Every structure is written in structure tokens, then in C-alpha cells.
Amino acid sequence: MSPIGGADGTIVVADLRKRYGELQAVDGVSFTVAEGEFFGILGPNGAGKTTTLEIVEGLREPDSGSVLLLGEKPWPRNPRLLPRIGVQLQASSFFDKLTAREQLETFAALYGVSRGDAADMLDLVGLADKANTREDKLSGGQRQRLSIACALAHDPDIVFLDEPTAALDPQSRRNLWDVLRVIQQRGKTIVYTTHYLDEAEILCDRVAIMDHGRILAMDSPAKLVRGLDAPTHVMLAEGVLSVEQAETIPGVEGVNADGVSLTLSTRTPAPVLAALAERGALDGLQVRTATLEDVFLHLTGREYRA
Amino acid sequence: MTSSARRGGTASSFRSLSTAMLKGFVRDRAGLFFVFLFPLMFLVVFGLIFGKEGGTKPKIGVVGDGPVVVALEQSGAVELERLGATDDAVRKVRDGDLPAAVLAHGDTVELRYAASDQTQAGLVRGIVGGVVDKVNIAASGQPPKVRLDSQQVEDSSLKAIQFLTPGLLSWAVSTSAIFGSAVTLVSWRRKQVLRRIRLAPVPVSTVLSSRLLVSMGIAVGQTALFIGVASTPVFGLSLSGQWWLALPLVMLGTLAFFAIGMFAGSFAKTEETATAAANLVVLPMAFLSGTFFPIQNAPGWLQAVSQALPLRHLTDGMLDVMVRGKGIEALAVPAAVLVGFAVVLGAVASRLFRWDDA
Numbered sequence: 001m002s003p004i005g006g007a008d009g010t011i012v013v014a015d016l017r018k019r020y021g022e023l024q025a026v027d028g029v030s031f032t033v034a035e036g037e038f039f040g041i042l043g044p045n046g047a048g049k050t051t052t053l054e055i056v057e058g059l060r061e062p063d064s065g066s067v068l069l070l071g072e073k074p075w076p077r078n079p080r081l082l083p084r085i086g087v088q089l090q091a092s093s094f095f096d097k098l099t100a101r102e103q104l105e106t107f108a109a110l111y112g113v114s115r116g117d118a119a120d121m122l123d124l125v126g127l128a129d130k131a132n133t134r135e136d137k138l139s140g141g142q143r144q145r146l147s148i149a150c151a152l153a154h155d156p157d158i159v160f161l162d163e164p165t166a167a168l169d170p171q172s173r174r175n176l177w178d179v180l181r182v183i184q185q186r187g188k189t190i191v192y193t194t195h196y197l198d199e200a201e202i203l204c205d206r207v208a209i210m211d212h213g214r215i216l217a218m219d220s221p222a223k224l225v226r227g228l229d230a231p232t233h234v235m236l237a238e239g240v241l242s243v244e245q246a247e248t249i250p251g252v253e254g255v256n257a258d259g260v261s262l263t264l265s266t267r268t269p270a271p272v273l274a275a276l277a278e279r280g281a282l283d284g285l286q287v288r289t290a291t292l293e294d295v296f297l298h299l300t301g302r303e304y305r306a
Numbered sequence: 307m308t309s310s311a312r313r314g315g316t317a318s319s320f321r322s323l324s325t326a327m328l329k330g331f332v333r334d335r336a337g338l339f340f341v342f343l344f345p346l347m348f349l350v351v352f353g354l355i356f357g358k359e360g361g362t363k364p365k366i367g368v369v370g371d372g373p374v375v376v377a378l379e380q381s382g383a384v385e386l387e388r389l390g391a392t393d394d395a396v397r398k399v400r401d402g403d404l405p406a407a408v409l410a411h412g413d414t415v416e417l418r419y420a421a422s423d424q425t426q427a428g429l430v431r432g433i434v435g436g437v438v439d440k441v442n443i444a445a446s447g448q449p450p451k452v453r454l455d456s457q458q459v460e461d462s463s464l465k466a467i468q469f470l471t472p473g474l475l476s477w478a479v480s481t482s483a484i485f486g487s488a489v490t491l492v493s494w495r496r497k498q499v500l501r502r503i504r505l506a507p508v509p510v511s512t513v514l515s516s517r518l519l520v521s522m523g524i525a526v527g528q529t530a531l532f533i534g535v536a537s538t539p540v541f542g543l544s545l546s547g548q549w550w551l552a553l554p555l556v557m558l559g560t561l562a563f564f565a566i567g568m569f570a571g572s573f574a575k576t577e578e579t580a581t582a583a584a585n586l587v588v589l590p591m592a593f594l595s596g597t598f599f600p601i602q603n604a605p606g607w608l609q610a611v612s613q614a615l616p617l618r619h620l621t622d623g624m625l626d627v628m629v630r631g632k633g634i635e636a637l638a639v640p641a642a643v644l645v646g647f648a649v650v651l652g653a654v655a656s657r658l659f660r661w662d663d664a
């Protein structure tokens with residue numbers, strides 16, 4: 001193997017900028033992704049995720065800034081690099097009127113990969129029973145999985161997935177998560193974009209939160225949430241405890257009753273929960289810790305809306 | 307990492323892309339209809355309308371009998387309709403049912419014609435006049451001073467199918483080639499298939515040449531279908547000796563029109579625009595190139611314009627080798643023109659090639 005990648009990162013992106021007319025779509029984006037890492041770029045629609053990803057893949061030329069993938073420049077089109085990256089475009093792109101297996105075999109053949117290897121990929125994404133179904137007859141989730149299989153057909157080192165779970169029903173989304181985890185277990189470096197913050201929190205080793213073409217924060221989801229120093233909310237059924245009683249519990253910073261439930265905020269949830277258990281006041285208990293959405297709210301001053 | 311996966315392999319890319327496109331084509335009913343059945347419908351309809359006999363003979367009414375009537379019948383130049391009475395015949399001519407009527411009583415032969423159709427009238431007068439002269443000379447017992455020996459130049463007969471088949475086939479081949487490249491290119495660009503292919507280590511030339519191969523296969527299919535149908539007894543096409551020279555011509559025509567389609571496809575952003583552009587190129591060209599009807603009677607300047615069109619040369623070449631009995635020498639000019647178009651437009655289109663609209 002070549003000495004590229006390694007300590008300097010499999011993907012090194014520095015100060016990317018891209019403008020469409022008046023709109024600064026990407027405004028100074030830098031990040032590094034290590035080998036085998038699952039890296040997520042999150043943000044609402046229009047944040048500049050796709051543009052960033054396409055520049056990194058070598059599909060677009062940045063106005064300024066630099067990208068190195070495995071030590072190589074992706075722009076202009078770099079045939080040495082192409083076999084080592086696998087890309088799922090945001091809009092799925094298939095040949096007309098071919099079955100799932102034929103799509104996969106055609107894409108695989110573009111990289112000189114044999115049919116047998118390609119067929120394994122259908123198994124991986126759970127489409128073995130749809131092998132002979134025409135692509136246009138697949139459901140949205142199945143089409144996304146086929147698209148991912150096509151991106152993986154040539155066994156690339158780096159996989160780019162642009163909103164693979166967008167517009168899927170919850171069940172399909174969860175199925176896809178399993179596929180993504182299997183890909184990571186195979187040692188691939190994954191860069192993926194999503195506008196579902198909850199999903200990124202579950203899947204990613206590290207995330208970059210993007211808005212208006214800039215990265216606002218970048219770290220592991222847990223560290224981002226912890227760094228927020230936001231209180232945990234403990235919710236109880238109304239009437240289990242009075243507001244006055246709740247306020248006397250040590251560690252409780254605020255109490256809020258909305259007629260349906262009683263919400264206590266605390267930064268020390270463990271002793272508060274112990275105190276509630278002591279009083280037998282655990283009816284309808286729910287605990288909500290801070291999420292990436294709270295991080296987004298904190299960073300931008302506005303509620304997160306995908 | 308497996309090194310085989312990294313090598314790419316142009317041959318396997320070429321094969322798989324061609325196969326993918328061929329499957330896509332064969333599974334598209336509408337596409338099959340427009341490529342095969344639609345042009346064939348023209349052949350069938352025109353073939354039936356213009357009939358087996360080509361130029362129709364004038365039909366004239368006849369009253370009475372005599373040597374002139376017998377000679378007219380033998381001439382084969384006119385069709386005769388026997389009528390009982392002179393009044394009857396004259397009325398039919400006046401009503402426009404017949405262009406003319408011959409009234410023969412003894413040694414007098416009267417011709418009554420309708421001057422409303424000048425061409426028909428002139429034709430009938432010429433034929434009847436000629437026959438009367440011939441009968442007179444024969445009756446005088448003198449040998450004719452000048453002998454006229456006339457023979458038709460074209461093979462066997464004036465059958466319309468003889469020029470319809472090469473013409474309509476040229477039109478069908480060029481239309482599918484131009485659409486095959488223009489619309490495919492635009493559709494693949496719009497649906498991001500080209501972008502996706504761009505991410506694989508595949509040269510542009512492989513993408514384009516695999517589509518060209520499919521277009522050539524389609525053209526061979528069209529040729530076989532057209533010749534097969536036109537050769538049935540219903541239409542009665544009779545091919546001349548080296549008709550198979552049409553095949554290399556069809557290939558060159560496909561090449562040229564594929565390049566024209568690539569050129570159009572590099573500008574168009576949507577399939578609709580590409581379709582309109584292709585139609586705009588190929589339809590006027592078809593009319594000016596003698597694919598639907600012979601162009602020989604068109605005014606001189608129009609003929610000059612048509613000489614600049616690749617379809618004109620394709621059609622001429624096809625007529626030459628398929629029905630005029632010419633040999634390989636007839637391919638020289640059409641081949642040069644078609645290759646010229648292919649090279650020039652292909653080169654320009656390659657420079658204009660875009661993987662995406664972004």
C-alpha cells in the first residue's frame with residue numbers, strides 16, 4: 001500500500017469556498033477524516049453539504065481551497081483515485097430499464113469487477129430477493145440501498161453517501177443504518193451527509209454541523225452535547241408531585257408544569273432520580289438529555305428545522 | 307485491496323455499457339416503435355398508395371372500334387374504358403371522370419379532352435396522336451423514315467417501392483442515429499447517469515462508442531426489416547446486384563448522424579429540447595434529400611442546397627447500390643461526405659462534451 005493517508009488523514013480538506021452567483025454556498029470549510037472513521041456532515045437543507053461533498057469527490061471545482069483524498073487531488077478528474085472512492089449521489093442515478101442486479105453489474109464492470117463479486121453486494125444491502133426487479137419498480141428505501149450497493153461494488157476505501165436516508169420511512173431508515181454499520185465494520189472510511197441530527201448522533205464517530213456554508217462545530221456527538229453544559233429534563237406525570245415539592249429536591253434548577261406533565265431541569269440527574277424513587281414518584285417518568293438539536297440551537301440561536 | 311478491482315478495464319466497461327444500453331433500448335416499447343414500426347408504416351403506406359405500377363397510366367374512354375383503338379390497346383400507354391354512346395363519353399369527360407375519350411367511327415377518329423388538367427390533356431393528345439400516325443404509316447405501306455427505339459433506364463419498372471425503400475431507409479437510419487445520441491446524452495446528463503459514470507475510471511470515448519455500437523446494431527436491424535418487408539410480393543422490391551453495399555453506407559450514415567446528434571446534445575438541457583433540435587435537423591433534411599419523393603424535379607437552387615446535406619448523399623448512395631445497379635464506385639462521394647460530417651461534428655462535439663449541467 002502507498003504511504004498516503006496515514007497520520008495526516010485519509011481525507012484532508014482545507015478552506016473550501018464555492019460561490020454560485022450571489023450565494024456563498026461553501027464558505028471556508030476545513031476538516032480531516034481518519035481512516036476507518038464514520039464522519040457526518042449535518043445541517044439543514046441548503047447548508048452547503050452537497051456542494052462540499054461534491055467538491056471533495058472531485059465532481060465540482062472549488063473557487064478556492066484544497067482537497068486531498070488518500071494523498072491525491074480529486075480535481076481535475078483523477079483516474080488513479082476514482083477506483084478507490086465510492087459515491088452515492090444525492091439524486092439516485094441509474095441506467096434505464098435495468099434490474100437491480102443488472103444495474104450493479106454494469107457499474108461494477110466500469111471498474112473491471114466481475115459479476116460474482118457484484119452479486120454479493122445485493123446480499124449486503126438486503127436486496128438479494130429483488131435482484132431481478134427493475135430499478136423503477138423498487139421502493140424508495142430499496143432504491144437507496146441499491147444505490148449504496150452500486151457505490152460499494154468495486155470495494156472502494158472511501159465511501160461518500162449524500163443523504164442516503166432522506167425521504168425514507170422510519171423502518172427503512174433503521175434498515176439502512178444497519179447497512180451503514182456493516183460497511184463501517186468492513187473498515188471503510190465513510191463520509192455521509194444528513195439533515196437528521198438524531199440519526200447522526202447514533203451513527204457517526206464525528207460530526208461537523210454546517211449552516212450557511214460554514215462548519216459551526218465539529219467533534220464526536222457525545223462531546224458536542226456534553227460541551228453544551230445543558231440541563232437534563234426529567235418529566236413526570238402531572239399530580240405525582242407538586243411544584244413546591246419538586247423545587248425542594250436538591251439539584252433541581254427549575255420546575256415547569258404545563259398541565260400534562262411536570263418537568264424538572266437538573267445538571268445532576270442521578271441524585272434527582274434517586275430522590276424521586278425514594279418518594280415513589282416515578283409515574284410516567286421520562287428523561288430527556290440534550291441532543292445535537294440543542295447544540296444547533298445553542299450555536300445558531302434558532303430552532304433546528306431540517 | 308484487490309488490484310483487479312483497480313484496473314478498470316476499458317474492454318469490460320465498453321461491453322457492459324453497450325449491453326446496458328441495448329437492454330434499455332429493447333425494453334423500451336415506445337423507442338422500438340419509433341425506430342422500427344413508425345418508419346415501416348411510411349414504407350407500407352407510401353408503397354400501397356403509389357402502388358406497384360409507379361406512375362399511373364391515363365384512363366380514356368373509347369366509343370366504337372377500328373385500327374386506332376386496337377393500336378391504342380396494344381401500346382400499353384393508356385387504359386381504355388369501353389363506352390356505349392358518344393353522349394355518354396363526352397359527358398364523362400366534361401364531368402371530369404375521364405381526362406379524354408376517343409370516338410372512332412370508320413376512318414375518322416375524334417378525340418375529346420378536358421383542358422382543365424393540362425398535363426393529362428397533353429399526355430393523352432400525344433399518345434393518341436402518335437398512335438394515329440403509326441396507323442397511317444402502316445396503312446401507306448411505306449417503311450417508317452425514322453425508327454424510335456425506346457427503353458427504360460431503371461431496373462424493370464417504375465415501381466415506387468424501388469425509390470421508396472432506399473429513401474425511407476436512409477431517413478429511418480439517420481433519424482434513429484441522431485436521436486440515439488442527442489436524446490441519450492441529454493437524458494443521461496439530466497438523470498446524473500453521466501456524473502455517476504464520471505466517477506468510474508471510464509474514458510468519455512468508451513461511453514460514446516458503446517452507444518454508437520448500439521446505434522449501428524439498430525441500423526442493421528432497420529435495414530434487414532425494410533428490405534425484408536419491401537421484398538415481399540405485396541411490394542415487390544427487386545434489389546440490384548451489389549445491394550449489400552448498402553450496409554457499409556448505413557454504417558457511415560449512422561456515424562455521421564450520431565455525430566450530429568452529439569453536437570445537438572451538447573447544447574440541449576432537456577430531452578424535449580434535444581428532441582426538437584433533432585427533428586429540426588432531420589425533417590427538413592429528409593424533404594430536401596429525396597427520401598420521401600424524388601428531388602430531381604425540384605428547382606436548381608434547391609438541388610444545390612440539397613447537395614450540401616449528408617442525408618442527400620446517403621439517399622443517393624443507397625439508391626445507386628440498391629436499385630440502380632451501381633457498384634462500389636458509387637460509394638466514394640457519399641462515404642467522403644458522411645465521414646467528413648462525422649469527423650468535423652464529432653470533433654466539435656467532443657470538445658463541447660459536458661458530464662453535468664452544473
Ligand SMILES: Nc1ncnc2c1ncn2[C@@H]1O[C@H](COP(=O)(O)OP(=O)(O)O)[C@@H](O)[C@H]1O
Nearest residue numbers: 020023025044045046047048049050051052664
Ligand atoms: N448548481 C447550483 N447553482 C446555483 N446554486 C446552487 C447550486 N447547487 C446548490 N446551490 C445552492 O447552494 C446552496 C447549498 O446547496 P447544497 O450544497 O445543495 O446544500 P445541502 O446539500 O446542504 O442542502 C443552496 O442554497 C442551493 O440552492
Ligand SMILES: [Mg+2]
Nearest residue numbers: 049050090163
Ligand atoms: Mg444536499
